């Protein structure tokens with residue numbers, strides 16, 4: 083029996099639960115939150131859509147971590163989302179306390195889960211969850227690259243006037259300011275992106291992708307994006323549960339790849355039942371490699387800030 087737990091039944095968590103259940107990816111999806119009644123009510127509502135949508139996965143809403151026992155995959159979405167004008171860094175201290183706390187609770191009931199972190203600021207929260215869980219670092223990863231890449235693809239398809247499914251793109255590095263677009267790996271209907279759009283247009287699309295989350299926060303006024311983010315997380319869950327070995331950009335623990343060691347960073351990785359089963363070393367240009375290494379240094383600086391926090 084396969085079991086996925088989603089921590090946090092807010093917008094991101096509940097949409098992820100619905101995507102996983104709706105695609106029948108697991109036998110059971112457990113959704114938990116500190117707010118009483120919220121996960122239970124959402125689960126009841128989701129379960130009632132099963133006969134209409136024709137899927138079997140059952141969603142269990144709970145406030146009790148005992149119900150998460152024996153999870154194969156846990157997605158951590160608990161935390162506060164950004165408010166307009168707020169940076170991901172502003173969220174650091176409050177979300178650090180939440181993520182460390184929920185990770186310890188998960189580990190009280192599940193022996194060896196794969197943990198996928200989506201709570202921002204992403205790189206630090208993934209590092210923190212890895213430390214708090216004591217799991218092998220290959221079993222703890224963060225979601226950012228699938229989302230940034232999907233946003234980049236959307237913007238490229240609009241600018242080039244082509245079908246969104248005809249675009250291939252890749253972003254690496256960190257989520258936010260040090261996101262690293264990888265033009266050498268971007269193609270529009272099989273043609274290199276640089277032959278389809280001029281450098282100025284590509285630079286503008288990169289900038290819009292980098293601010294992709296903030297643009298949506300600004301429009302929504304309350305809360306942050308969750309449709310594309312939940313698709314990105316569900317894609318990772320699917321790869322783990324089906325042990326697919328699919329390659330995708332995830333926030334993974336580096337061990338010397340690209341000359342980067344000992345930091346969680348967005349890199350192309352193969353994902354399977356063990357979590358990150360390998361980091362793929364693509365043939366990047368010198369500029370792309372330099373940008374990736376700069377992103378690693380920036381993440382390391384941010385992770386160092388965690389040491390100064392009081393997170394209990």
Ligand code: APR
Nearest residue numbers: 090091092093094095115116159160161162163164201202
């Ligand atoms: N344990 C469980 N759930 C918690 C805890 C906790 N300790 N603390 C907060 N939560 C819950 C909240 O009650 C809320 O239901 O986390 C949920 C967060 O949901 P939203 O406020 O809707 O935020 P969401 O849009 O889902 O974003 C969650 O993902 O994209 C990131 O930056 C975003 O860090 C944020 C996270």
